[in-house]
Amino acid sequence: MAAVTARADRTARIAGALLVVGALLLSGCTGNARPPVVTRSADAPPVPRPAPEQTRVPLWTPPPGEVRAAAVRDLGLRWADGSEVVPAVVEHDDIVPAVDGEHFTRMLDAFPEFAWPFGAMADGAFVVRNDTYVSGDGFQQALGLMEVGSDQEFRPFDMSGVEPHTDDESGLSTGMVAVGERGAAWSETYWSEDGSSGDWRVLAADEAGRVSVVAEVGEDWTSVHEDAASGDEARWADPAPVVVGDRVFFVIALASDGTGSPSAIVSRDLSGGDTRLEGVGMGTPVATTDAVFTLEYRGGAGTRVVRVGGDPVLELPVDLEGGGMNLDGAVGPWLLLSSQEAVVAVHPDERRAIAVGRALVQNTVDYWAGPAMGGSRLAAWADGAVTEGGTAYLVMDPEAGVVWRLPGLLHGVWLNSTDMLGWAEATSFAPAMTYARWTG
Numbered sequence: 543m544a545a546v547t548a549r550a551d552r553t554a555r556i557a558g559a560l561l562v563v564g565a566l567l568l569s570g571c572t573g574n575a576r577p578p579v580v581t582r583s584a585d586a587p588p589v590p591r592p593a594p595e596q597t598r599v600p601l602w603t604p605p606p607g608e609v610r611a612a613a614v615r616d617l618g619l620r621w622a623d624g625s626e627v628v629p630a631v632v633e634h635d636d637i638v639p640a641v642d643g644e645h646f647t648r649m650l651d652a653f654p655e656f657a658w659p660f661g662a663m664a665d666g667a668f669v670v671r672n673d674t675y676v677s678g679d680g681f682q683q684a685l686g687l688m689e690v691g692s693d694q695e696f697r698p699f700d701m702s703g704v705e706p707h708t709d710d711e712s713g714l715s716t717g718m719v720a721v722g723e724r725g726a727a728w729s730e731t732y733w734s735e736d737g738s739s740g741d742w743r744v745l746a747a748d749e750a751g752r753v754s755v756v757a758e759v760g761e762d763w764t765s766v767h768e769d770a771a772s773g774d775e776a777r778w779a780d781p782a783p784v785v786v787g788d789r790v791f792f793v794i795a796l797a798s799d800g801t802g803s804p805s806a807i808v809s810r811d812l813s814g815g816d817t818r819l820e821g822v823g824m825g826t827p828v829a830t831t832d833a834v835f836t837l838e839y840r841g842g843a844g845t846r847v848v849r850v851g852g853d854p855v856l857e858l859p860v861d862l863e864g865g866g867m868n869l870d871g872a873v874g875p876w877l878l879l880s881s882q883e884a885v886v887a888v889h890p891d892e893r894r895a896i897a898v899g900r901a902l903v904q905n906t907v908d909y910w911a912g913p914a915m916g917g918s919r920l921a922a923w924a925d926g927a928v929t930e931g932g933t934a935y936l937v938m939d940p941e942a943g944v945v946w947r948l949p950g951l952l953h954g955v956w957l958n959s960t961d962m963l964g965w966a967e968a969t970s971f972a973p974a975m976t977y978a979r980w981t982g
Contacts, residue, residue: 932968
């Protein structure tokens with residue numbers, strides 16, 4: 543009640559101030575008339591300047607705990623049978639400040655400076671990018687395997703079975719690398735000289751580092767689905783591959799029906815064989831420990847999370863403003879969803895959920911908190927608007943129901959695999975990478 547009264551008093555003061563200003567403007571002259579000149583004697587006492595609180599109305603900001611509580615009060619999530627998802631809520635006061643030596647241990651020699659790790663396979667080898675490596679035939683290959691340790695050898699992937707892009711293609715962009723227990727997959731887009739179109743292909747590496755071309759946009763995909771797109775219409779789809787077991791799941795475009803951009807999810811083994819149509823009318827695939835999930839868009843009927851090759855599991859709230867909740871990734875068997883207000887982990891098999899509100903006041907035009915990042919055991923996300931000066935980040939173990947706050951301000955969490963995290967500290971110079979083994 544005190545907070546309501548305070549806001550009412552402020553509203554009255556603002557209204558009164560506006561009336562005074564309006565009266566002054568109405569009583570004054572308009573056009574080119576000059577304002578009256580006020581003269582004072584030289585020995586007149588100075589006019590005291592008003593205190594700041596007399597001239598400014600401070601912006602009222604609710605406490606973080608209140609913001610978090612409001613963010614998860616009505617998530618609007620429902621199970622596929624229509625029943626409400628009631629998550630366990632982590633309150634603001636329950637968030638634990640992460641302490642080096644207690645919750646994590648810094649690893650000063652985890653990776654050399656040239657290595658950018660994406661994730662670890664089942665044998666513990668990390669898939670890393672090394673932009674300084676050039677093979678004997680002059681072909682630059684940045685991806686390979688490496689164990690933890692700055693003195694470990696970088697082992698480039700075996701690209702002998704992959705034809706490099708040709709000289710008549712002006713550019714190459716590589717998508718994010720998805721790492722599973724038995725392999726890794728990524729997409730490459732080759733742009734035309736005028737940049738108007740790009741052909742994509744999906745590549746995958748097995749545990750030994752042998753790379754195969756799994757799929758290419760120029761294939762005749764009508765043998766997989768009769769409505770598969772071709773030509774320029776097929777190029778719009780981001781294949782966004784993920785790996786589960788020894789299979790790669792990716793997206794192909796279907797011919798437009800005039801109401802949207804339909805797509806399908808297809809899977810093949812790591813060497814590019816055994817093609818399967820997994821689902822139609824779906825979004826980007828997300829891999830949990832042993833399954834693949836995605837969003838199914840149903841127009842006015844809303845959006846739901848479905849198990850690829852299986853049944854729907856979640857109904858997402860309808861957001862008429864186009865924001866809403868998105869499926870960001872997974873943490874082991876948990877699905878990871880987020881909006882600009884909250885982050886939610888959902889266990890689809892056990893029908894459990896845990897939610898954390900973001901401690902943000904969304905009154906800025908450029909507000910954007912970004913998606914949550916999944917991993918084998920942990921989730922990580924920005925707890926504030928992403929800014930050049932750095933942002934506070936939270937880490938959650940959904941199985942344990944614990945949320946920690948990483949120390950300091952960060953420019954992002956870039957590695958989340960097995961029990962390892964890697965983040966970029968926001969320093970006054972270049973961002974400093976920190977790798978840590980999570981023990982909390």
